[in-house]
Amino acid sequence: MSRLNYFVHGAEIANQAIEQSVAQRRKAFRALHNQGCFVVPNPWDIGSAKLLAGMGFKALASSSAGYAWSQGQADGTLSRDDVLEHLRHLVMCVDVPINADFERGFASSTAQLEESVRLVIETGVAGFSLEDATGDPATPLMPIEEAADRIRVARAAIEETGQDVVLVGRAENFFVGVPDFDDVIARLTAYAEAGADCLYAPGLRSAEQIQAVVSAVAPKPVNVLIGWNSPLTVRNLAALGVRRISVGGALARTAWNGFLNAARQIAEHGRFDGLTDDPSGTEMNRLLG
Numbered sequence: 001m002s003r004l005n006y007f008v009h010g011a012e013i014a015n016q017a018i019e020q021s022v023a024q025r026r027k028a029f030r031a032l033h034n035q036g037c038f039v040v041p042n043p044w045d046i047g048s049a050k051l052l053a054g055m056g057f058k059a060l061a062s063s064s065a066g067y068a069w070s071q072g073q074a075d076g077t078l079s080r081d082d083v084l085e086h087l088r089h090l091v092m093c094v095d096v097p098i099n100a101d102f103e104r105g106f107a108s109s110t111a112q113l114e115e116s117v118r119l120v121i122e123t124g125v126a127g128f129s130l131e132d133a134t135g136d137p138a139t140p141l142m143p144i145e146e147a148a149d150r151i152r153v154a155r156a157a158i159e160e161t162g163q164d165v166v167l168v169g170r171a172e173n174f175f176v177g178v179p180d181f182d183d184v185i186a187r188l189t190a191y192a193e194a195g196a197d198c199l200y201a202p203g204l205r206s207a208e209q210i211q212a213v214v215s216a217v218a219p220k221p222v223n224v225l226i227g228w229n230s231p232l233t234v235r236n237l238a239a240l241g242v243r244r245i246s247v248g249g250a251l252a253r254t255a256w257n258g259f260l261n262a263a264r265q266i267a268e269h270g271r272f273d274g275l276t277d278d279p280s281g282t283e284m285n286r287l288l289g
Helices: 003-032 046-054 064-070 080-093 110-122 144-161 181-194 207-217 234-239 250-269 281-288
Strands: 098-101 127-130 166-170 198-200 222-225 244-246
Touching: 003 166, 046 080, 046 250, 046 281, 064 080, 064 250, 080 098, 080 110, 110 127, 110 144, 127 144, 144 166, 144 181, 166 181, 181 198, 181 207, 207 222
Parallel strands: 098 127, 127 166, 166 198, 198 222, 222 244
Antiparallel strands: none
16 A cells, blocks of 8 residues: 555545544434433633533533634624634534534525534534524514524425434524514424424523423424523422523633633732642643643
């Protein structure tokens, strides 16, 4: 075998191994949604992803906000290419399934959405979410029919790839200042009927609301966001019928909180007592080594 053929053959074997790993992770991710309740925490960079995977979490989800902040930008301002590259890095750096926070799909037309779905699947993610927010404060939510049609387009695009990727339909009411709970239920029900595998309305806080959403879209699984100091526990949420729990940008905000508090102490008071040596540099090197 020539040197060129040797490297080509080696690359083919490596690609086959990657494809097999991605397929296995997608199968495992699908199975997680079928029974029980699992937490899918949200890293914002490679280091946080490695640490979370090392703690034994069975899946991770990207955070559009957390990653944008790490790049010195506001949430929602990164390009599709930026996000896709970030997702590829997450998929390659850990062995657990990755769910993508794919915002509005970076698409204003059916053709663009189909292309975006194909591209996000090519990163190796096991699932991705589509939001129904418009980004326009005057009309912050898409009409239900339009948003449901986008779910249908995404579902068809997934099926065309032949890949088993979980599609999450998101109702953004509480995040965009339209806290109409009846509308939330109507939206999630429509997205379930349009082909979403999992339903998600970030901002639900009460057990009553959560249980109502679970009942409305049953038997499809529901993701609940706990992105604040909440009295609800994993056990509480599991008892309500929740299958999946995410934390959004909360872990990133928690990290930024420690950074800002310590930096402000230095900048405003000339004090260094906000710094910590726990974990030590040695421990971080061990964890990430």
